[in-house]
Each structure stands twice: as structure tokens, then as C-alpha cells.
Amino acid sequence: MIPAIETSAALLGLAALLAYLLGSVPFGVVMARLFGLGDLRQVGSGNIGATNVLRTGNKLAAFLTLVLDAGKGAIAVVAGRILLGEDAAQVAGVAAFLGHCYPVFLRFHGGKGVATFLGTLLALAWPIGLAACAIWAVTAGVFRISSLAALVAAALSPAAALALGHGTATLLCLALAGLIFLRHKPNIARLLSGDEPRIGSKS
Numbered sequence: 001m002i003p004a005i006e007t008s009a010a011l012l013g014l015a016a017l018l019a020y021l022l023g024s025v026p027f028g029v030v031m032a033r034l035f036g037l038g039d040l041r042q043v044g045s046g047n048i049g050a051t052n053v054l055r056t057g058n059k060l061a062a063f064l065t066l067v068l069d070a071g072k073g074a075i076a077v078v079a080g081r082i083l084l085g086e087d088a089a090q091v092a093g094v095a096a097f098l099g100h101c102y103p104v105f106l107r108f109h110g111g112k113g114v115a116t117f118l119g120t121l122l123a124l125a126w127p128i129g130l131a132a133c134a135i136w137a138v139t140a141g142v143f144r145i146s147s148l149a150a151l152v153a154a155a156l157s158p159a160a161a162l163a164l165g166h167g168t169a170t171l172l173c174l175a176l177a178g179l180i181f182l183r184h185k186p187n188i189a190r191l192l193s194g195d196e197p198r199i200g201s202k203s
Contacts, residue, residue, distance in 0.1 A: 003086040003168045011084055012091050019076035019092035023099020023116060026106055027068035028053050035061040041109075044197075049111040051146045051199070069111070070119030072096050077123035090172050093120040097176060101183055112183045114150040117176050121157065125169050131160040144198040147187035154180035 007015075028048040032040035037056045040048055044055035050066035073096045080092035100116040102108040118136070122129030132153045140149035154177040161169045181188070190196040 003090060005087050007084045007088050012088055015080050015084060015088045015092045016095040019080065019095035020099040021104070022076055023072050023096035024103035024105050024110075025072065025099075026103055026110070027072075028065045028111065029106070031061040031065045031068075032056065037061060047111050048106070049113075050115055054199070066115050069100060069115035070122070072100060073116040073118075073120030074123035077120055086168075089124065090169070093124055094172065094175060096120065097179065101179065112147075112150065112187075113176075113180060114146070114153075117150075117154065117180060120176065121169075121173070124172065125161070125164070125166040127164045128157060128161050128166055128169060128173070131164065132157050135160075140199060145191070145196055146199050147184055147196055148191060150180060151184055151188070 005012075026048045028050065029040050031053060032038060032043070035056075035058050037043070037053070037058055040046075040052060040056075044052045046052070050062045050069060053065045054062035056062075073093055076092040076096035077089045080088035080090075097113050097116050097120055099110075101110045101113045103110040114136075118129060118133055120129075121132050135156055136149045136153040139152045140146060143149070157177055158170050158173040161167065161173045187196060
């Protein structure tokens with residue numbers, strides 16, 4: 001259930017490196033500084049993603065962070081596909097996601113990867129991406145908890161890949177879902193204790 005490996009290891013490695021560096025750009029931190037919101041790592045949960053930017057009360061900065069973080073994954077996938085092939089697209093998508101979660105520019109202390117996860121899936125196979133976005137939106141709308149929505153969307157993405165006829169993306173979905181759960185360990189603990197903040201709550 002993986003695409004055929006047709007690109008050389010050297011080119012795949014280069015694609016992974018460039019995608020990782022793109023993913024490492026901390027757009028949440030950049031937007032917070034541009035909008036005069038201070039150091040995002042000292043706000044709310046300290047996370048560098050759009051949900052924490054929203055806790056500052058600046059919806060435009062949060063929206064731009066969401067779009068740019070999703071764009072990192074999407075651009076990596078599309079560039080890998082156009083320049084090298086489908087195998088490189090998947091490698092680049094995973095690398096961009098890892099870059100966001102473990103960015104070299106922030107000493108490997110990054111975000112949870114949700115927007116980059118969704119952007120990667122949208123570019124990789126838009127039906128899977130739309131399904132994951134819809135699952136996120138419905139869960140977030142019902143429970144008003146961003147982390148729960150992310151976990152549910154990630155957990156169901158491999159099943160969505162299979163159901164929608166994109167079996168070669170299943171392994172990638174499983175890998176990204178596992179990383180999403182790993183990055184959300186503190187959130188899972190707060191969900192179980194009932195202490196997880198809801199969408200829109202400020203620091």
C-alpha cells in the first residue's frame with residue numbers, strides 16, 4: 001500500500017531535506033511578531049500553531065497561520081510530485097510535517113502538526129483531505145475542542161484513504177496519525193481529566 005519507489009535515494013533525501021526546512025518555518029511565531037502579539041511560545045499553551053494564535057484574540061493572525069502551516073505540507077507534496085514523482089510527494093509530505101513538529105529553527109520544539117497534516121492530505125489526495133477536514137470540522141463544531149477534533153480526524157484518515165480508493169496513501173496516513181497522537185500526549189491527558197481548553201478560549 002505504498003507507491004512504487006522510482007526516484008533515487010539521493011533525490012528522495014534531497015526532497016526530504018528541503019521539505020523539512022520548509023516545514024520548519026514557524027509561521028505562528030512569525031505572525032505573532034508581525035501582528036505585535038509577542039512571543040507566541042509565552043502565550044496560552046505555548047504551541048506555535050493557529051489554535052494558540054487564536055488565544056491572543058487576533059483572528060486574522062490565526063487564519064493566516066492556519067493557511068500558511070497547511071500550505072507547507074501542500075507545497076512540499078505538490079513540488080515533490082511535479083519535480084520527481086509520487087514517491088517523492090509522500091516523502092516530502094512526511095518531511096514537512098516533521099519539520100513543523102520538530103523545527104530546526106526553534107531547536108526542535110515545534111507544533112502539533114494539525115494544519116500541516118491537513119494540507120499534506122489535501123495535496124496528496126484531495127478526497128482524503130476533504131474527508132479529514134470535514135471530520136475535524138464536525139468534531140470541533142460539536143465538542144468545541146481543537147485537539148479532540150485533530151485526534152479523531154487523524155485516527156479516521158487511514159480508513160478514509162481505503163474507503164475512497166487511495167490505498168497507496170494508507171501507510172502515510174497511519175504514520176502521520178501516529179505522530180499526531182504522539183504530539184498530543186499532553187492534550188490526551190487533559191481530555192481524560194476534563195481540563196482541555198475549548199476553541200476560542202484565551203490565555
